[in-house]
Amino acid sequence: MSSRSRIGRQYWVALRAMVVFTLVLGVGYTAVVTGIGQLALPAQADGQPVSDADGQVVGSALIGQSFTDADGNALPQWFQSRPSAAGSGYDGTASSGSNLGPENSDLITAIGDRRAAVAKLEGVSESEVPADAVTASASGLDPQISPEYARLQVARVAEARDLPEAKVSALVESFVQGRDLGILGDPTVNVLELNLALASMAG
């Protein structure tokens, strides 16, 4: 065999290998994992949909939502999520952070404005507003806020819903999720799940 045809043969081998790998790794592997996932763990595999009291699916426990009016103003009867850079806010088709750098003047202005807005909404001083309330998350779909930010919102939500503050406060505490294994990540409150519980409580 000449050396040229030997080199040509490598490409023929490579092509056949690629076809087989595509079938095994692209199709077979995915099919096996999907099959096991859908049979054994359907809720997780489908993204943990959550429903309201009427059984209507209103979202996913893992994907954050906006609780604002059409102009982006916070609705006082709901706990608020973090600022979001996904599309026009919590757009499930456009996950993204802001990617603004630490010295970017747009970001500096935005943080200042958000801090003032949150302080005004909650009726607290600007220094009491926690960092997660004024910063956009990495995914733009962050389903959670810090327990501090959740507690900051209790009084305003209780007033808007005409509920005793202690009751709303107790609800928030019951939704505080600790760190995984006690050490991984930070404690959180899931905003959609909290608001769903709040809605059924008011009803």
Next chain:
Amino acid sequence: MDSSLLAILQVGALVLVLVAIHRPLGDYMARIYSSTKDLRVERGFYRLIGVDARAEQSWMAYLRSVLAFSLIGVLFVYAIQRAQAVLPYSLGLPAIPEGLSFNTAVSFVTNTNWQSYSPEATMGYTVQLAGLAVQNFVSAAVGIAVAIALVRGLARTRQGTLGNFWVDLTRGTLRLLLPLAVLVAIVLVAGGVIQNFAGFTDVTTLTGGTQSIPGGPVASQEAIKMLGTNGGGFFNANSSHPFENPTGFTNLVQIVLMLAIPFSLPRTFGVMVGDKRQGYAILAAMAAIFVVSLTALTLFELGGAGTAPQLAGGAMEGKETRFGIATSTLFGSASTLTSTGAVNSMHDSFTSLGGMMPMINMMLGEVAPGGVGSGLYGMLILAVIAVFIAGLLVGRTPEYLGKKLGPREIKLASLYILVTPTLVLAGTALSFAIPAVRADVEGTSILNPGLHGLSEVLYAFTSAANNNGSAFAGLTANTPWFNTALGAAMLFGRFIPIVLVLALAGSLAAQPKIPSTAGTLPTHRPQFVGLLVGVTIIVSALTYFPVLALAPLAEGL
């Protein structure tokens, strides 16, 4: 609990897991690549593709096979993307344009997984599975194969051959990556990572708005994305997306996956050269750099210096609540000290000095512990350089593991060291030196003005040339200039080093083994580990300090 204590505890948990798995995994890999027996399914596969599994290859033949397989891979992934409009499960998405298809094909074949596009708006399921997922497996297997070829070069005596690429590729895929990926994918589904073919589902939200919730076979993609140190996300937000990485637990699993094979390969190396201490010396150098780099990044981010982080009361811009700061920095360090490039927080929004750390991690050549395979061969090249420098100091012919390092070996190792800095610095410089390109880069691509914009471009070329794939993602890279220039950087940054490594492996394998004498530098003691760490840091510090001083350092100080 205090945040630094928590940071230390979670690193402690990670170390425990890695210590527990590196031995069985390292030994298993040594067995896979040393065994003379083929599994039945493998024999069938070899017949199907027309390979004689017992035929040994010279370094040239081995290299030709690597290049043939990779070229076919690029063409394959390119063609699938161009045909997206007519493929099933494409979610109605159109064909992907030429420039982006080229960039993405190169990106996944070179184990970089740089993404110039937003996946949920660009790639349907067929492209993700038949194109990208397949390369996630095989590009990783290629990297390990090349590293094993170099180890064989060190282990063998007076032989003209390095093994058989097709056998190494097949065993790495079928015996190592595939079974582990299946196992881990199921663990990830249990942890909340989605796995379905639902497409986008519209729901009416609690406030009466509409939200479109994505679906997709994410867990299967995620498992091999991390295990193969690939890093290409199913979604634009990568591992910060709650469907890719929903909890602190899945996050730890993903970090372990990135580090498992790279931190176990030194053990494989030690077993295969018949002296485990040599493997542990390499491992110690990797671990030392890892710990120092992680500590620096974590302190910078917890410190939260800079105007925006100070005003916000913490560096939480671009970070997820469930991960917080220390879990984000651990992930970011692991991702850029390997060749993964996945992110669970946005590096572009890190503090100025914090954002410099991922760049430095990549500039070190991704050797602590580096990508699957590429980390080990990168560190072994640095070991050759370290032995050479030590030899110069005492005036002896350098030798490593009984192999004389003559002019040919040193030239190959030196060329290896020069490849990625040349690509990074030339690419960054050209982006600003060519007037028309500069206008486009500044007008279209750069998001953050001023020094940070230079950092975005520098980060992009550093990431591409080192086959990492992470980004200062504010940069709009889906332009003719970046798709082409970064594509070229990824190709050259992957395959020129592979050519040099295999050439080195060939010349080492042909040598006799010389017995060690009283004058031989021991390469398994702490002294050598220190020398190796020093060489790694000095080589890249000298190369990159000026450009770092122009961008992140100037911004942060």
